[in-house]
Amino acid sequence: MTRHLYPLFSLRMDITRPLVEKVALLARLEIPPADADRVAAQLGRIVTMVETLNKLDTKGVEPLSNPTGLVDAFRSDEPRPSLSRDEALANAPDKVEMFLRVPRVVE
């Protein structure tokens, strides 16, 4: 995997239509062709706003992903009561007997 290394202080990302279409596929969303330019422009404005972060020097700053400081909450590995199969399947949009039905994934 190649990582593109952008010098952080000159980063100005251009949100193009092909980029948005690629991201939409990754996100499992569709963008109607008539909408793609508008969506790209809108995301571009948000990304530009976000890039104000580059005004800050964060060299050596430890990233903060979780504010609690809690780590590794363990529990004992014992069976507990859980949902019945009928309850777990009750909201499924398509099911056959005790299975969820999906389109064929292996040819």
Place this chain on the structure above:
Amino acid sequence: MIDLTASEIRDGVRAGKWKAREVVDAHLERIAAVDPKLHAYLHVDADGARAAADRVDASGVKGLLAGVPVAVKDNMCQRGIPTTCASKILEGFRPPYDATALLRALAAGAVPVGHTNLDEFAMGSSTENSAYGPSRNPWDPTRAPGGSSGGSAVSVAARMTPLAFGSDTGGSIRQPAALCGVVGMKPTYGRVSRYGLVAFASSLDQIGPIARTVRDAAMFLQAFAGHDALDSTSAPAEVPDYEKDLEAGVKGLRVGVPKEFFGAGTDPGVRAAIDAALKVLQKQGATLVEMSLPHTDYGIAAYYVIAPCEASSNLARYDGVRFGHRAKSFDGLIDMYRKSRTEGFGEEVRRRILLGTFALSSGYYEAYYKKALQVRRLIKNDFDEAWKKVDVIAGPTSPIPAFKIGEKANDPIAMYLCDVLTVTAPLAGIPGISVPAGFTEGNLPVGLQLLGKEWSEATLLRTARSYERETEFWKRSPAL
């Protein structure tokens, strides 16, 4: 009866002065009368509410919330009750279990009356992003109630319930509470179990109380706070008695006033109300300390990387397989995912998923996500420095009062900026409360925001209560 506070209702039920059933009937009648104008509710469960009230009346045990009608934000799972997050993708979804916070409120005798409107998946600041139409501000129905817990704030402000659950990710409890003239608190991250709260941004989301008075907020939080084995991020720490020192006042309390909280965009009416509020605290014996939180202005930028990144991951579960909407026609599995999700999610949710997917994708992760997490650390450092000099930080909850419905609907960045004063607390994991602080000349409510260090909910409640005792803005109710 609808003007009673939650603690008055509870005390009356315990003393046999009235029955939980009478209380809930009065509130259901109020909902039927005013909600067609305000649209606070997506689903009213009148039969379930009456049955729950009857159970409270029949039971000898009268808990902390005995007979108190409670509204539930529609992103909290309630067994068998439609829970949609105001999204088409969850239309018809009926959870097979209850959120822990709700379960605890029920065990304390609360009577759940229905589910309230929100911005879809709690993404928004006006409740206009609901797939089922906006809620309206009871002080001026042409204006938005704020969001995302807009329906919950409206329910409490308009006397449809004395209490409502909200959830706060970037300000979604405090901002609508401010814009609707009620009390709203975001607890410390980990204070309340997130089990059964539909995940938006897991490192930020926190359930909290919306109420008319500070005492009611304290009592409500008491009923549902605390460790839960079903949420590994809930803190295994004792919950203090939030009502114990509620009346102890603010003598000697050091209240920090950050200059960044009064930027150029602050509405003059908001400014005047907050200046007056600070004088009240000073008169009551608090010391005002001028201070700075230098990274405040970077909060929105950091938040709009971190929250969409977490959302893009959390919302991957909506795949049209196990629950939720599935497209009628598609060509293969990937197409089924894409069509189901595109049909099911609204525009703002799709926008944030795209933004988060982009920021987490190969090549951009370091420049955006990691950078935002580093700025998040700087924001937390600002607060950690502040607590060496002050006990509480005070300022406006929102720089502006309630805005017109539609005013910001086509400008996502203008909408994001509504949260400029509320996003830093969840980024740092600290608690915050908004308490009614009077009105602008246009008769729109203003909220005073108080922030404190981790686990300082009792201090915030005591400070808010001290201010409330002097001002009693909560006694004013909107003409409907």
